[in-house]
Amino acid sequence: MDENTIKVKVQMGILKSVNEIFEAIVDPEKMNKYFISTGSDRMESGRTIVWTWEDYDAEHEIKVGKVEKDKTISFEWDGSGVKCVVVITLESKGNDKTLVKITEADWPADYKGANRCMGQVEGWTHFLCCLKAYLEHGINLRTGGVIK
Numbered sequence: 001m002d003e004n005t006i007k008v009k010v011q012m013g014i015l016k017s018v019n020e021i022f023e024a025i026v027d028p029e030k031m032n033k034y035f036i037s038t039g040s041d042r043m044e045s046g047r048t049i050v051w052t053w054e055d056y057d058a059e060h061e062i063k064v065g066k067v068e069k070d071k072t073i074s075f076e077w078d079g080s081g082v083k084c085v086v087v088i089t090l091e092s093k094g095n096d097k098t099l100v101k102i103t104e105a106d107w108p109a110d111y112k113g114a115n116r117c118m119g120q121v122e123g124w125t126h127f128l129c130c131l132k133a134y135l136e137h138g139i140n141l142r143t144g145g146v147i148k
Contacts, residue, residue: 003109004108004109005105005106005107005108005109005113006105006106006107006108006109006113006114006117007103007104007105007106007107007117008102008103008104008105008117008120008121008124009101009102009103010101010102010121010124010125010128011099011100011101011102011128012099012100012125012128012129012131012132013093013097013098013099013100014097014098014100014128014131014132014135014136015096015097015098015136016096016098016135016136017092017095017096017098018070018071018090018091018092018098019070020135021090021098021100021131021135022069022070022071022073022090024131024134024135025043025073025088025131026042026043026044026067026073027042028040028041028042028049028051031051033134033140034130034131034133034134034140034141034142035127035130035131035142036051036052036053037052037053037054037055038051038052038054039051039052043062043064043067043073043075044064044067045064045065045066045067046064047064048061048062048063048064049061049062049064050062055142060077060078060079061077061078062075062076062077063075063076063077065085070090071089071090072087072088072089072090073087073088074086074087074088079104079120079123080104080107080116080117080119080120081116082107082116084104084105084106084107084120085104085105085106086102086103086104087102087103087104088100088101088102089101089102100128100131102124102127102128104117104120104124126141129141130142
């Protein structure tokens, strides 16, 4: 990233082990309990998968980059309308305490880029809240979240 681009940076502590969080992110059968409607496959390095959101009538192709068990997940997608790279890192902070960090980059440092970036800050913050509610309390915050 250079001074002419901007990126998302969000983080949240979750009271679960890095392995539980990692599996909840890479396994589509777990991810559909808090984030997506369906995922075509498990996230593994080099795979191209598809995520769908029935409530938003949306579908995105995910080009999985590096996946390092219990540490890092990266992928490229166009969730904001332009291709960006997302990196999710997991840091153990002791027994069943994990700091989850997400970055997404790069948008041009202009009005349109700032709007896209802010939308993704909202989206990734929502992702972290949904992940935390699901893992810590078994609640799917997305249920009823989109009312048409």
